[in-house]
Amino acid sequence: MTAPGRIWTVAEILSVTAGFLGKKGIPSPRLDAELLLGKVLDLPRVRLYISFERELSAGEVDLYRELVRRRSRREPAAYILGEKEFYSLPLKVTRATLIPRPETERLVDEALLFAKDALASPDGKGLSVCDVGTGCGAVAAALAANLPLAEVEASDVSPAALECARENLASLDLSRVLLALGDLLDAPFQARDFDLVCANLPYVPSSDIPGLPPDVRDYEPALALDGGEGGLELYLRLLPQAAARLRPRGALLCECQPDQFPALGREACRLGLMPRPPAEDLSGRDRIFSATKP
Numbered sequence: 439m440t441a442p443g444r445i446w447t448v449a450e451i452l453s454v455t456a457g458f459l460g461k462k463g464i465p466s467p468r469l470d471a472e473l474l475l476g477k478v479l480d481l482p483r484v485r486l487y488i489s490f491e492r493e494l495s496a497g498e499v500d501l502y503r504e505l506v507r508r509r510s511r512r513e514p515a516a517y518i519l520g521e522k523e524f525y526s527l528p529l530k531v532t533r534a535t536l537i538p539r540p541e542t543e544r545l546v547d548e549a550l551l552f553a554k555d556a557l558a559s560p561d562g563k564g565l566s567v568c569d570v571g572t573g574c575g576a577v578a579a580a581l582a583a584n585l586p587l588a589e590v591e592a593s594d595v596s597p598a599a600l601e602c603a604r605e606n607l608a609s610l611d612l613s614r615v616l617l618a619l620g621d622l623l624d625a626p627f628q629a630r631d632f633d634l635v636c637a638n639l640p641y642v643p644s645s646d647i648p649g650l651p652p653d654v655r656d657y658e659p660a661l662a663l664d665g666g667e668g669g670l671e672l673y674l675r676l677l678p679q680a681a682a683r684l685r686p687r688g689a690l691l692c693e694c695q696p697d698q699f700p701a702l703g704r705e706a707c708r709l710g711l712m713p714r715p716p717a718e719d720l721s722g723r724d725r726i727f728s729a730t731k732p
Contacts, residue, residue: 445493445494446493446494446499447490447491447492447493447494448475448479448486448489448490448491448492448494449490449491451475451494451499451502452468452471452472452475452486455467455471455474455475455502455506456468456471458506458510459471459506459509459510462510463512464509464510464512470509470515471506472486473515473519474502474505474506474509474515474518474519475502477505477518477519478498478501478502478505479492479494479498505518512651512652512653512656512657513653513657514537514653514654514657514658516531516537517531517532517533517537517657520532522537522538522574524538524542524543524576524579524580525543525546525576525579525580525583525584527576527579527580527583527610528609529574529575529576529579529606530574530602530605530606530609531574531602532574532598532602533657533658533659534596534598534599534602534659535573535574535596535598535599535602535603535659535662536573536574536638536658536659536662536663537658538573538574538576540719540720541693541719541720541725542576542577542638542693543580544693544717544718544719544720544725544726545577545636545638545691545692545693545726546577546580546581546584546636547717548691548717548726548728549567549581549634549636549689549691550581550584550585552634552689552691552728553565553585553588553633553634556687556689556730557633557634557687557688559585559587559588561585561586561587561588562584562585562586562587562588562590563587563588564587565585565587565588565589565633565634566588566589566591566629566631566632566633566634566685567581567585567588567589567590567591567632567633567634567635567636568590568591568592568593568623568627568629568632568634568635568636569581569590569591569592569593569636569637570592570593570622570623570625570635570636570637570639570676571593571594571595571622571637571638571639571640571662571672572592572593572594572599572600572603572617573594573596573599573602573603573638573662574599574602574603574606575592575602575603575604575606575607575615575617576606577592577636577638578590578591578592578603578607578612578615579606579607579610579612579615581634581636582607582612582614582615583610583612589616589629590614590615590616591615591616591617591618591627591628591629592615592616592617592618593617593618593619593620593621593622593623593625593627594617594619595619595620595621595661596659596661597619599659599662600617600619603617604617616628622672622675622676622679623635623676623679623680623683624679630683631683631684631685631688632683632684632685632688633684633685633687633688633689634688634689634691635676635680635683635684635688635689635690635691636690636691636692637673637676637690637691637692637693638692638693639665639672639673639676639692639693640661640662640663640664640665640666640669640671640672641665641669641670641672641673641693641694641695641698642663642664642665642669642695643665643666643667643668643669644664644665644666644667644669645667646669647660647663647664650663668698668701669694669695669698670694670698670701670702673692673694673698673702674701674705676690676692677690677702677705677706677709677711678709680711681706681709681710681711681731684711684730684731685731686731686732687730687731687732688730688731689714689728689729689730689731690706690711690728690729690730691726691727691728692726692727692728693725693726693727694725694726694727696716696723696724696725698727699716699724699727702727702729703727703729706729710731710732711729711730711731712729712730712731712732713727713728713729714728714729714730716728
């Protein structure tokens with residue numbers, strides 16, 4: 439990537455690195471080059487732009503070269519950096535957790551809208567909220583931060599993921615969120631029923647896993663990706679649990695693929711839940727399935 443012994447400025451090394459990563463097929467080469475250099479120099483991205491003439495030491499170049507090498511092998515930038523922003527919250531991520539994505543922010547958007555409009559509780563007062571399959575705690579943290587008076591609980595089957603969530607919640611001063619180790623709504627929650635159940639569970643069909651981008655397929659945990667045959671194995675188990683534990687007027691909200699909405703809608707209706715219009719992601723695709731309990 440870089441010539442040994444050369445003195446590099448910030449501007450020069452960013453330009454060369456972006457070109458190198460682009461040739462390796464990295465989708466956002468300039469962004470990743472800046473994020474990785476910011477990590478090495480302990481600078482936010484905006485500070486890089488006022489430091490273009492700064493010269494890097496040999497040690498900084500060596501460390502940067504190693505991070506870039508890892509990214510060129512398609513290791514996700516979030517794992518290299520050890521963090522990812524979600525809903526304006528800084529979160530630690532590890533190889534035990536799925537990397538939070540912008541699509542999942544729509545899940546939080548819809549939950550907050552439902553709390554405000556349907557449940558008339560914009561601050562969460564009186565609400566009991568659950569995040570199933572919390573991973574690094576992204577959804578639970580965002581909900582707790584924006585519904586400061588709600589009782590929020592979260593679960594995961596992975597002890598390592600739950601420990602990451604615990605660290606994130608503590609660092610965000612959101613330790614009031616209660617964490618439970620267990621399977622879906624069978625986890626030992628303190629609340630008996632909920633106004634909102636949110637879930638970003640694995641929904642990629644098993645047969646589609648080999649075709650995922652290497653950044654995802656080779657690095658993110660299969661436990662957080664593989665939804666079994668058809669991708670709905672866990673959601674079809676969650677729906678009857680939610681139907682039994684939602685309070686009247688409460689809602690279940692799930693992130694899924696557009697072609698999975700019909701099957702989820704049919705099962706929701708069979709269980710006495712009322713499907714709501716789908717919410718789209720930033721690319722205009724149906725992404726958030728939701729259903730309410732009469």
